[in-house]
Amino acid sequence: MRWPALLSYQGDNELVYIANQSAWELDPDLQSPHFDEGDRVIDSNGQVHRPVESCSGMQLEETDELCSLDRMIALVQAHMFEQAGATCVSKIAAPNIDKLMAMMEAMDEYDQSQKTAAK
Numbered sequence: 001m002r003w004p005a006l007l008s009y010q011g012d013n014e015l016v017y018i019a020n021q022s023a024w025e026l027d028p029d030l031q032s033p034h035f036d037e038g039d040r041v042i043d044s045n046g047q048v049h050r051p052v053e054s055c056s057g058m059q060l061e062e063t064d065e066l067c068s069l070d071r072m073i074a075l076v077q078a079h080m081f082e083q084a085g086a087t088c089v090s091k092i093a094a095p096n097i098d099k100l101m102a103m104m105e106a107m108d109e110y111d112q113s114q115k116t117a118a119k
Contacts, residue, residue, distance in 0.1 A: 001060060002044040004101045008049075008075060010038025013082040015075060017101075017108040024060070031057045040068045042075075044097055072100055080107070 007016035007030070018024050018041070025031065034049040042048055046067045049060035067075075076097050077092050094100035 001045070001049065001062075004043050004105065005043040005049075006072070006075070006104060007038050007100075008042060010036050010040075013075075013078040015079040015104065017104045019105065019108075025057065037108070040065075042072065046097055046099055059064065062064065069097055069100070072097060076100060076104060083107075 001021070003018070003020040005018045005024075007018060016030070018027075018030070023030075028036040030051075035058070039051055040048050040063075041051060046069070048065035048067055050062045050063055052061045053059075071086050073092060080092065092103070100105060102106060
């Protein structure tokens with residue numbers, strides 16, 4: 001598993017940015033057994049993992065599936081359109097998965113700052 005990663009819910013355009021193993025393990029929402037069979041966590045290598053419940057919490061089980069950069073860009077575009085309704089999301093591009101993850105990290109930080117400011 002190469003962090004950071006993106007959680008992709010089956011049938012939903014929402015993505016959750018997960019910075020590292022600690023963020024995965026310490027987030028109560030990510031550790032509750034609410035995942036559907038098709039939910040996936042895609043790491044920075046494009047490796048797809050399936051969240052599975054174990055006696056020590058939610059674990060990530062590696063699958064044989066790899067997610068291409070083009071597919072990950074499409075997921076991020078759908079997420080951004082869902083979040084902001086921005087029509088220019090089709091122009092989003094990244095030369096590699098690391099740059100795409102940096103973009104998602106920046107969006108996550110912005111979202112967190114907005115939530116903090118609203119309190």
